[in-house]
Amino acid sequence: MEGLPLLSTMSTVIGVGLLIWWLWSALKWVWLKPKSIERRLRQQGIKGNSYRPLVGDIRDMIKMIKQVKSKPMDPHSNEIAPRVLPYVVHTIAKYGKSSFMWLGPTPRLFILDPDKIKEMTNKVYEFQKPDTSPLFKLLASGFANYDGDKWAKHRKIVSPAFNVEKLKVLVPIFVECCDDMVSKWENVLASSDGPCEMDVWPSITNVSSDVLARAGFGSSFEEGKRVFQLQREMLQLTMTLFKFAFLPGYRFLPTRTNRRMKAIDKEIRGSLMNIINRRLKLIKAGEATNNDLLGILLESNYKESEKNNGPGMSLREVVEEVKLFYLAGQEANAELLVWTMLLLSKHPDWQEKAREEVFKVFGNEKPDYDKIGQLKIVSMILQESLRLYPPVVMFARFLRKDAKLGDLIIPAGVELVVPISMLHQEKEFWGDDAKEFKPERFAEGVSKATNGKVSYMPFGWGPRLCIGQNFGFLSTGHI
Template sequence: MKLEFDSQFLISVVFLGFVGLLCYLYTLLVEKPNRLRSKLMKQGINGPPPTLLLGNLLELKKAQSATSKSSSEFPSSHNCAALLFPLFNKWRDQYGQVFMFSLGTIPILCVDQPDIVREFSVCTSLDLGKPAYQFKQQRPLVGKGVLYSNGAEWVHQRKIVAPELYMGKLKGMMNIISESAVSVLNLWSNKIEAEGGVADIKIDECLRNFSGNVISRACFGSSYAKSEEIFLKLNTLQELLSWKNMSKCIPGMSYLPTKTNREIWTLEKEVNEKILKVVKERKKSSFHQKDLLQMIFENVKDSNLSKNAIENFVVDNCKNMYLAGFESTAVAATWCLMLLASNQDWQDRVRTEVLEICNGRIPDLGMLGKMKQLAMVIHEALRLYPPVTVVSREFLKDMKFGNLDVPKGFNLWIMIVSLHSNPDIWGDDAYKFKPERFANGTIGSCKLPHVYMPFGLGPRVCLGQNLAIIELKMLISLILSKFTFSLSPHYVHSPTLRLLIEPEHGVNILVKKL
């Protein structure tokens, strides 16, 4: 009798536990997202109805598959927002400049309204933090000189070294940048000679090598040769974490041992181990270099953080420098050269300016600062093909934005690529390559210049923007001073969205010496 009673009691406990788990999951995955949406619906904000657990992922996946097939021989229009986010344009037309949708059970407030964008750009509160869903695959990165996680949970509040490196050490990096650029020129010269005076060059890999060499030497100093494999693995990891892997937003999917997730976990482990190996070798060295790695060490040596936390700090900063200082610069340079190759008049104008300023010399910071025509081209390229398409944040507390009371748990998306090409802001020629719109700098470029944010805006502006602009100016000015180029017949215009807007099939140009 006692055994029967114990069995019934155990079954009852298991049953109640199972019911409790179902109630918890229902509250977390169904009731909470619906409650959050209803708070904005009462304020007049609407959006496409979400599907249980999947949200609007199926619609997004279908739209992504349709746009991936579109391409053209030459770019007649540079409307990346319509090409890459047709569903967002449809939702904006249907629901207004502020609407909501769902990635799985994650509620997103999508904003195209300039007034709210302005308010966002000056918000310094850590209550508007990095989205939690971004941490399922990576640890916290860096924002505004402070290392933070989901809100202010990361206890280490010391300033990191990136602002000093990127904003105060550029002059000391000029040799690294120029030497890396010259290696590209030498490679192209050899190809031209080998191919009889005109070379058809796929430039993507060359530009990645250039940018990777710069950031590797800046980060790792004399250890930079060992970082090449790290960057290759990070590049693969970036591809796996791109928009193509939307399924990671389905609740629980990022924890399942799928083929993609196993690849991600393996790569993350390998990258972390290789970075830490370089770190340990550096610590054993008696020679202290003034590179980013050494500056990070000095920044945390007196902290009260644990050994594990310090290692995470170093690893995450190295990863951050990879994306901010390597991949984004290489992709931006690729689009700049594509646009100059397809607009010969602007190529000639910028070349004339470069030859006049440099007079056969390698440009220094002062010379680069005088290249106004080149700056206009770079700004226009970053407008049409911004390195970052969406700025995302999570409301970690109830906050007021504009006239909206946004509840804790919502994510905010600022659609940079859409704001950069809005005809109401930039005029009827918004989809065309017109560098002259930046003749008076970014302030005089359009009706609402605060919406131009290729590197972010305000307190959260990208720490590496100065370095990126210097790299672009150095590389493009040297190329223009040595070569003339046009688009190759092999070029197919097909921008695609990974973590950045990239040319899906690469960029081929026909290059010959001046």
């Protein structure tokens, strides 16, 4: 019995010690570390709002987003940044191009200098991907969200699926999906007494889904389309939870939205695992399955495992790569098509030039891979559409240790953000007509249009350049 008081005392000491450690850690996270970083940034002439404990600028940012969305877009303006990145535009207008804002206790430093962007995107092991909120991880993870050796390994395995030679076999799929969409439009037109008005967005999202489902899953494309529908619902639900994304443990609360998201995630994983397991049986039986992206990916993963006599990607990791392909591809392709159609409707002269070029190159023949590269005007139009309306409006990198960037020493804990929508319309890089639709600026290619500067990056830059860009250009070019 004599040991009980000692044990009780030790338990109390340990409990008090843990409590002090927790309080100290919380104090560092909520106040000491953010203020230390803020002081170091200001010492280098970088300006921004003073840090407000825990929330930072989030409340002001959400308020500004709501204000912007309450007003209609200006149909005559291509200036998209104030609409999609209102608080970023506000901060840079107030403090300058080298400024910062607060996303909770994390400072976001804006980078609009092409030289710094080039340096940052090339140093992939220093400037890493930010940690993703668990709420967003349900959407998709995949190699685009990995860093270091894991990123390199996954990219090596996934890359063969997007090799240009492999993509050639998908061209008939693009043509077939487009023909189906055009036939439906022709039926609508035929059933009307004359010209009619159509909402093309549903058709564009459907054709994008069909292209990805057929190209990705071949004969299993109907199951793939169901996954698309579920991911679209998941994306909508995730956006409604944005304001809770930075609250630790929120995803564990038994809310209706959280329960639905978990149910969707379970169904998506189950569907993809069934498709993948069927394919793996065919691969192990020696049957060819490389006529779609999933087959190519699984073969590449299988060969990597055999070559190194060890694991390639796990089935769970393959599922995440497929989810990422779906999510990124569907949104990017659909948005590029719709914005391009909108721009061409406002600029019928370029619409006519594109039509003439298509008939000159293809005549009455079906599009094929070899001739698609001859569509110079179509390519210029797509490049300009991507400049004005990039599929990703900004991208971010995070520092886990101090790093030098140009003339700056950036402290660990800073998130560096390139607001692509602003970069693409900077007059300093694009001239006084930066906000105007002028495809001729790409007549001699991207390098000439940018004067060799990193001021155009719809698919990123450097070693982490989006590997799906060839697929995106090929599919949208055919459609």
